[in-house]
Amino acid sequence: xxxxxxxxxxxxxxxxxxxxxxxxxxxxxxxxxxxxxxxxxxxxxxxxxxxxxxxxxxxxxxxxxxxxxxxxxxxxxxxxxxxxxxxxxxxxxxxxxxxxxxxxxxxxxxxxxxxxxxxxxxxxxxxxxxxxxxxxxxxxxxxxxxxxxxxxxxxxxxxxxxxxxxxxxxxxxxxxxxxxxxxxxxxxxxxxxxxxxxxxxxxxxxxxxxxxxxxxxxxxxxxxxxxxxxxxxxx
Amino acid sequence: xxxxxxxxxxxxxxxxxxxxxxxxxxxxxxxxxxxxxxxxxxxxxxxxxxxxxxxxxxxxxxxxxxxxxxxxxxxxxxxxxxxxxxxxxxxxxxxxxxxxxxxxxxxxxxxxx
Numbered sequence: 001x002x003x004x005x006x007x008x009x010x011x012x013x014x015x016x017x018x019x020x021x022x023x024x025x026x027x028x029x030x031x032x033x034x035x036x037x038x039x040x041x042x043x044x045x046x047x048x049x050x051x052x053x054x055x056x057x058x059x060x061x062x063x064x065x066x067x068x069x070x071x072x073x074x075x076x077x078x079x080x081x082x083x084x085x086x087x088x089x090x091x092x093x094x095x096x097x098x099x100x101x102x103x104x105x106x107x108x109x110x111x112x113x114x115x116x117x118x119x120x121x122x123x124x125x126x127x128x129x130x131x132x133x134x135x136x137x138x139x140x141x142x143x144x145x146x147x148x149x150x151x152x153x154x155x156x157x158x159x160x161x162x163x164x165x166x167x168x169x170x171x172x173x174x175x176x177x178x179x180x181x182x183x184x185x186x187x188x189x190x191x192x193x194x195x196x197x198x199x200x201x202x203x204x205x206x207x208x209x210x211x212x213x214x215x216x217x218x219x220x221x222x223x224x225x226x227x228x229x230x231x232x233x234x235x
Numbered sequence: 236x237x238x239x240x241x242x243x244x245x246x247x248x249x250x251x252x253x254x255x256x257x258x259x260x261x262x263x264x265x266x267x268x269x270x271x272x273x274x275x276x277x278x279x280x281x282x283x284x285x286x287x288x289x290x291x292x293x294x295x296x297x298x299x300x301x302x303x304x305x306x307x308x309x310x311x312x313x314x315x316x317x318x319x320x321x322x323x324x325x326x327x328x329x330x331x332x333x334x335x336x337x338x339x340x341x342x343x344x345x346x347x348x
Binding site: 009010011012013014015016017018019020021022023100101102104132133135136137157158161162163165191194195196197198 | 237240241244245247248252256259262266271272273274320321322323330331339340341342343344345346347348
């Protein structure tokens with residue numbers, strides 16, 4: 001920090017410090033923890049009602065046969081989502097933000113000791129339903145995945161570009177409802193790829209099961225790649 | 236409204252600076268906010284007013300410099316501004332870009348008395 005006089009008593013202090021510095025430090029601690037225990041951590045982000053928890057229910061039951069899974073459920077007030085996951089006999093911890101619109105790395109770091117380590121090979125962190133705020137907070141995950149339902153409208157990627165830019169995959173849910181909407185799927189995907197050309201897109205319906213096998217296989221391969229030492233781009 | 240959390244970060248840093256220097260009051264705080272973040276200037280101003288109340292920064296001016304998105308093409312190496320949602324090199328039309336600026340959330344400087 002440099003001091004520079006700009007007047008008799010007024011002076012300028014150069015700072016150049018990151019507002020998210022404290023969050024980023026803890027995120028790195030979390031990331032190292034996951035790495036040490038060979039656990040792929042995934043941050044799931046999407047609007048309220050996009051189908052995040054339903055996607056987890058459909059995915060985790062299929063994956064639980066061949067890998068150990070745990071879940072952190074982020075929610076403002078309730079434990080409704082955690083109760084749904086617990087019914088599947090999958091270890092789950094509820095984090096209530098008490099009004100907060102996103103999870104941060106401290107909230108995640110604080111509950112990690114409640115799981116048994118080494119334990120899960122896949123840790124799913126379901127963020128608070130919100131396409132805006134969670135995008136700016138690194139939790140220490142290996143990657144972010146957006147769940148977007150086609151009923152939300154094809155304008156959503158362009159309206160919330162940061163989260164699509166920062167994620168490695170998009171699960172387009174509720175494909176079975178597409179004929180009942182005005183959503184232009186081609187336009188929706190065009191915008192997603194304009195924002196992030198390297199993103200992977202899955203078209204699924206959690207209700208009918210359409211497309212889920214492809215998504216689940218991708219996730220299985222990702223766990224193997226992570227355990228094989230692959231470095232993921234999320235930071 | 237994660238701007239409240241971001242402002243908590245600002246005041247954490249400001250408090251550290253207040254501890255290190257002899258300062259009567261903070262006159263101005265300058266932030267650099269990249270356009271590729273979700274921080275809204277209007278919400279940051281609101282959060283600032285709430286946090287500053289009763290501190291040495293009460294009444295200080297909050298200046299927010301918004302930083303446009305600049306990128307470098309990984310194929311042709313040229314640098315350019317990214318406008319809107321199209322992350323594409325305007326010279327060679329490839330999509331592999333390295334973001335040079337536009338993702339920052341920084342406290343740049345304080346003016347104090």
